[in-house]
Amino acid sequence: MRYAIQAEGLVKRYGETVALDGVDLAVPQGRLLGVLGPNGAGKTTAVRILATLLRPDGGTASVGGFDVIRQAHQVRSLIGLTGQYASVDEMLTGVENLVMIGRLLGMPRAESRRRAAELLERFALSDAAGRAAKTYSGGMRRRLDLAASLVGRPQVLFLDEPTTGLDPRSRTELWSVVRGLMADGVTVLLTTQYLEEADQLADDIVVFDHGRVIASGTSDELKATTGAQILEVRPLQADHLELVVQVVSDVVGISPELNGGKAVVPVRDPAVLPAVVRRLDELGVVATELALRKSSLDEVFLAITGHLPQDGPASENVEGVVDTAATAKEKTFA
The missing domain is CATH 3.30.70 (Alpha-Beta Plaits)
Known part of the structure; x- marks a missing residue:
């Protein structure tokens, strides 16, 4: 089986804090892996290593067959990344945001505009294309953010808690978009604290806690573990x-x-x-x-970790801190 994403023994430390402690991951092409875990469990750290934004302190990882350290440029050409918070430029219009990403990716201006129009139509944002992003609702900003990650037609998409803060309707709309991407053959790694989200979307699920993978399998397989x-x-x-x-x-x-x-x-x-x-x-x-x-995934998670994802320890800013340079990289490499 060919894996679009593969990691073995990933380790990442921040001083005395161990964010990842020997994490293994394997995502077959065209499937969606849901990564569950409380704040500070290591989910975002794993995503940033796979997206070439962080170097691991140990272990190996590849995306699309390319090593994330030695062949970072090739990895970046294959991936899209949407972080936990919308990072579009609020002063630019929807179309200007997407054209800017296209130009950063080296697309000719005409091609960038065609791709922007295509994505705005796909994400039901055409009517708002000429409006500044600061006038968008939360759900619209998240859709624009996801559209920005797709400008380069990525083969692998990292979604790091993409529905955080969204109302139920906006969350459902974004789920529909993700299903459409999966139908197009895009490989997706989705981190989330919403267990229903993983249940709805994921082909396979891994559970992180304290920097380790403590359980993995399909939703039904995990539910069966409670017995x-x-x-x-x-x-x-x-x-x-x-x-x-x-x-x-x-x-x-x-x-x-x-x-x-x-x-x-x-x-x-x-x-x-x-x-x-x-x-x-x-x-x-x-x-x-x-x-x-x-059993629901909530009950499974409670059984294997002793708490629900939202009740986990705070991340102590280990995962949540995103400096300006990292934010720029996320959008440039998307």
Whole structure:
């Protein structure tokens, strides 16, 4: 199998802080790898090494078959990068931003303008093409930022938490754009703290914590690692919730958590469902919601790390600090 992105034993230190501690990654061509992890887990550091913005202190990495250190120029010709925050020039119009990127990439002016018009149409920004980017909504800026990363028609695209701060509608719109890129055969590495985002988009997922890969697989494979399904029971009458909790505790052997008026508990034997139904029927308790489902990625992440991505330690500016030169590189090499 040919890999568009491959890394072995990546290490990166900032003084005494170890941002990456022997990370291995492999992304086949045309697939999307979702990288999950809390703040400070090493996600952004890994992206910057793969995008040639940082040199690793150990290990090797290649993109499109080119070494990210020895053949950095060739890597840059293949990739696009969208960081955590939109970095378009707010004083320029949408079309001016994209034409500028095209010119930085060495495109003739006419070709740059044609590519800008094509991308503005694709990202539903044509009507705003002549407006300054500072007048754009957050979702529009993120779409323009992603369009800028695609000016050079990259074969590999790095998306570093691209939907941070977006409202649900804008996030869904950006997901649609990413799906379109995947349909075009672009290889994507997506870092995110939104587990639903990885569930929706990723072919494969790796979980980072404290600079290491602690789990990997497809969404279904990761969900299966908990070895449990989730039973949810919501009574019709709110004052029956205590009875539901008692029944579930007796049948499952574990006290359920309360979540929005329903009892929620992991179970390993699906036979508990009919047993709970019988007990509730005997007690005259009517359930408006009764389900046995797979674990969510949130529950998987909680099980393997002990916390949710948003609850992780702050990054201490190790990953979040982007100096002016690095920002310029991100857009120039996109």
